[in-house]
Amino acid sequence: MSFGILLFMPDMKYGFRKIPAVLIGATLLGAFAAHSQNSATSSMQSPGAVTPQANAGASRGLNIVVIDPAHGGTDPGARGVGGVRESDIVLDLAGQLRHGLEAQGFQVMQTRSTNENPSFDDRSARANAQSGAIFLTLHISSTGLPGTVRVYTMPDMPLPPANGGLIPWEQAQAAYLSLSRKLGDAVQGELTQRFKGSPANVQTAFVRQLRTTAAPAIAVEISSVTIQDKADLDRMLPSVAEAIVRGVVAFRPSYATPTVPGVAPGAKP
Amino acid sequence: MNSQWRTRILIGLAVAVLAAAIYFPILKRRVKRQAQVQQQSEEQARRELVQSLTAATNEPLAKARLFWASEPDGSELAATTVELPLSNDPVLRAKQVLNTLLAGPVDAELRTLPPDAALLAFYILPDGTAIADFSEAMANSIPSGVQSEQLAVDSITKTLEANVPRVRRLKILIHGQEAETLAGHLDLTGTFPVNTNAPVAPVAGASAPPKK
Numbered sequence: 001m002s003f004g005i006l007l008f009m010p011d012m013k014y015g016f017r018k019i020p021a022v023l024i025g026a027t028l029l030g031a032f033a034a035h036s037q038n039s040a041t042s043s044m045q046s047p048g049a050v051t052p053q054a055n056a057g058a059s060r061g062l063n064i065v066v067i068d069p070a071h072g073g074t075d076p077g078a079r080g081v082g083g084v085r086e087s088d089i090v091l092d093l094a095g096q097l098r099h100g101l102e103a104q105g106f107q108v109m110q111t112r113s114t115n116e117n118p119s120f121d122d123r124s125a126r127a128n129a130q131s132g133a134i135f136l137t138l139h140i141s142s143t144g145l146p147g148t149v150r151v152y153t154m155p156d157m158p159l160p161p162a163n164g165g166l167i168p169w170e171q172a173q174a175a176y177l178s179l180s181r182k183l184g185d186a187v188q189g190e191l192t193q194r195f196k197g198s199p200a201n202v203q204t205a206f207v208r209q210l211r212t213t214a215a216p217a218i219a220v221e222i223s224s225v226t227i228q229d230k231a232d233l234d235r236m237l238p239s240v241a242e243a244i245v246r247g248v249v250a251f252r253p254s255y256a257t258p259t260v261p262g263v264a265p266g267a268k269p
Numbered sequence: 270m271n272s273q274w275r276t277r278i279l280i281g282l283a284v285a286v287l288a289a290a291i292y293f294p295i296l297k298r299r300v301k302r303q304a305q306v307q308q309q310s311e312e313q314a315r316r317e318l319v320q321s322l323t324a325a326t327n328e329p330l331a332k333a334r335l336f337w338a339s340e341p342d343g344s345e346l347a348a349t350t351v352e353l354p355l356s357n358d359p360v361l362r363a364k365q366v367l368n369t370l371l372a373g374p375v376d377a378e379l380r381t382l383p384p385d386a387a388l389l390a391f392y393i394l395p396d397g398t399a400i401a402d403f404s405e406a407m408a409n410s411i412p413s414g415v416q417s418e419q420l421a422v423d424s425i426t427k428t429l430e431a432n433v434p435r436v437r438r439l440k441i442l443i444h445g446q447e448a449e450t451l452a453g454h455l456d457l458t459g460t461f462p463v464n465t466n467a468p469v470a471p472v473a474g475a476s477a478p479p480k481k
Contacts, residue, residue, distance in 0.1 A: 070453075077453065078413040086413070120449070139454070141414030145342055152415055170458075199344075205419040208449060208456035219454075221415045 062255035064107045064133035065248060066126050068209065069094040073117030078142035080225035084233065087115065089225075090138040093237050097136070100245035109133075121169075124212040128172065134183060134255070135217035136244065137209045140233070144223030147232070148198040149240060151188040152219040153180040154211060155204040172214040179216040182254050187218060187247030194239045216255065220244060328354040334431040335370050336424045341378040344416055346424055348431070349374060359435040363399065364391050366432045370424060381424035383410030389444065397437030397467050398460060399429065405444045411452045418455035426461050436463045 069090040071077035077086025091112075098108045109130070111123040127135040144150070157174040160167060167175060184202030192198045202218070210217045222240060227233050330352040339347035351369060356362045367388050373380045386407040392400045411421055422441070429436045438460040442448070448457045 075453065139415060141416050142412040143342060143414055143417040144344060150344075150416060205415050205454075206422070206456040206459070206461070207415055207454060208458070209454075211456055211459075219415055223416070224414070 062106075062132055062134060062248075062252050064109060064130045065101050066109045066111065066130065066133055066135045066215070067094045067097055067101075068111040068123050068126075068135065068137040070137055070139045070209070071117065072112050072115055075117050078140055078225045080142075080227065080230070082230055084225045084227075084230050086140040086142075086225055087117075089140050089222075089233060089237070091115075092234075093138050093222075093241060096237055096241040097138075097244055100241050101248065104245060104249055106248070120209050121212060123209060124172065124214075127217070128212075128214045130215070132255070133215045134248065134251075135210075135213045135215045136248075137207070137217070137219045139219060139221040141221050141224045142226060144221075145197050146223055146227045147195060147236070148223045149191040149195050149236075149243075150199060150221050150223070151184045151191065151202045152205045152207055152210070152221065153177065153184045153202055153217070155206060157211075167214060169212055172212050173210055173217060176214065176216050179255065180210070180218060183216045183247070183251045184218045186251040187220065187244050190243035190247045190250075191220075191240065194243050195236070216251075328356055331355040333366050333369070334428070335366060335374075336381070336427040336431070337370075337374040338379040338381055338420065338424075344420060346381070346420065346427060348427075355432070359433050360391055360393055363393070363401075363429060363433045363436065364388060366428050367391065367401065367425065370428050381421050383407060385410055393435060397435060397464075398440060399433075399436040399438070399463070400440045400442060401425065402442040402445055408443045408448060408452055413452045413454070415454045418451045421451065422455060422461055426463050430463050434464055434467055437465060437467045439463050 069087070071087035071090070073087075075087065077090070079085055094110055094113075098110065101108050109126060111118055111126050123137075124135075127133050141150075154173050154177060157171055157177060159174050160171045173180070181202055188199065188202045192200055205219070207219045210219060220240070222233070222236060225233075331354070332350050333353045333355055334348045335351055336346040336348055339345040353365055353369060355365060371382050371386055371388060373382070373384060377384070383406050385404075387404040388401060389404055390400075390402040394400070411418060425441075426439055429439060440460045441451070441457050443451075443457070451457055
C-alpha cells in the first residue's frame with residue numbers, strides 16, 4: 001500500500017470562489033510501491049503530475065531536498081535600487097545550496113532552474129510527488145535589517161478530519177508542521193550563528209507556498225535587496241547555503257515518514 | 270554678409286542653449302513640486318475622509334490601540350494609543366480603527382500599510398468572520414517579502430483584536446476579489462485569526478455582504 005493523489009472540487013466557505021483541491025492520501029497502489037522507491041530520482045516531475053510514488057510509505061528516511069527559488073519569469077520578486085532582482089539571486093543561492101546538499105548525499109530537485117515562474121501548486125507538486133523529501137523555498141526581502149536571515153514555517157493549522165488517510169490539498173502542510181518547525185529551528189540556529197541580528201528561532205507566517213506542501217517545509221528569507229552594494233549580498237550567499245546544509249543535516253535524524261496511512265509524519269504509529 | 274548672418278545665428282543658438290540650460294532645472298523643480306502638491310492633496314483628502322468618518326459618529330472620545338512598526342525596518346509591532354470617537358457598532362468601529370491605521374503614524378517610517386491604500390468595504394458575518402476589502406494599492410504598493418507582508422497583516426489583525434472584540438477571524442479581499450497572495454508571499458486564500466475566543470452571536474447593526 002502506498003499513497004496517491006485524488007482530485008475533487010469542494011465549494012469554499014462564503015462562496016468567494018471555487019477552488020480545485022487535491023487530496024493526498026492512502027490509495028491502493030501496491031503494484032507501484034516497489035517501483036516508486038526507485039523512481040524518486042532527481043529528474044523533474046511535470047508540475048501537478050499525479051504520480052503513484054507520491055508519499056510512498058516505503059521510504060522512512062530523508063533522501064530528497066526540493067529547493068524552490070521563488071518568483072522568476074515575469075515575476076522578478078523584490079527589486080533593489082541597483083537593478084537587483086530577487087528571482088536572480090535566489091537562483092544563484094539554489095545552485096550553491098544544491099552543491100552543498102549533494103555533497104552530503106542528498107538527491108536535490110529544483111522547482112525551477114531557469115528564469116521561469118511555475119505556479120505555487122506546481123512547485124508544491126514537485127515535493128508532494130516525492131517520498132522522503134523536504135521543501136526549502138528561498139526568498140530575498142525588500143525590507144528588514146540588511147545582513148540578517150529569517151526562517152519561516154506556517155502557523156498552527158487545524159488538522160483536517162480523518163478521511164481514510166486523505167489530506168486536502170489546501171491543508172497539505174498541517175500534518176507536517178511539527179517536523180517543519182524542527183527543520184526551521186535547525187536551519188535558523190545555524191543562520192543566527194553566522195548572521196548577527198537574525199532571530200534565534202524559526203518564525204511563523206502564512207506563506208502561500210508552504211501551505212500546499214505535504215512535506216517538512218520552510219521559507220528562508222534574506223534581508224534585503226535594499227542593500228547598498230550587491231556584492232555584499234553575493235558574499236552572504238555561500239554562508240547562507242552552508243548554514244542551510246548544516247541545518248538540514250542536523251535535522252535528518254528527526255525525519256520519519258509514517259508507515260501507516262493517515263498517521264501524521266513523525267508520530268509513532 | 271554671409272559670415273555676419275552665420276555669427277548672428279550662432280549667437281542666437283548659443284543664447285537659446287543657455288536659456289534652456291538655465292530654465293531646465295527650474296522646470297524640473299516645478300514639475301517635482303507639482304507632483305508633491307498633488308500627492309499631498311491626495312493624502313490630505315484621505316485624511317479628511319477619515320476625520321469625517323470618525324467625526325460623524327458623535328460618540329465621546331475613547332482610547333483605541335493601533336499597531337504600527339516599533340522601529341524602521343523592524344519586524345515587531347508596537348501599540349500606540351489614539352483617542353477616537355469610537356462607535357459602538359462593530360462594523361463602523363472597525364472602519365474607524367482601520368482607516369486610522371491606514372492614515373499612518375506620526376513617523377511615516379513606522380507605517381505597516383501603503384500610504385495610498387484604502388479600505389473599500391468592511392463586513393462582519395454572524396459567525397464573527399470579518400471581511401475587509403482593500404484597494405489594489407494594498408497589494409501593489411506594499412514592499413514585497415514574507416516579513417513585510419506578515420507585518421502588514423499582523424498590524425491589521427492586532428488592531429482589530431484590540432478594538433473590535435466581535436471579530437473572530439479576518440478575510441482580506443483586494444478590490445472585491447479574493448487574491449492568492451498579498452504581494453507574492455502571504456496567503457490570502459484563507460482567514461487570519463483575530464479574537465479566536467469571541468462569542469458567536471448576531472449583533473445588531475452588523476452588516477453582511479449584499480446579495481447579488
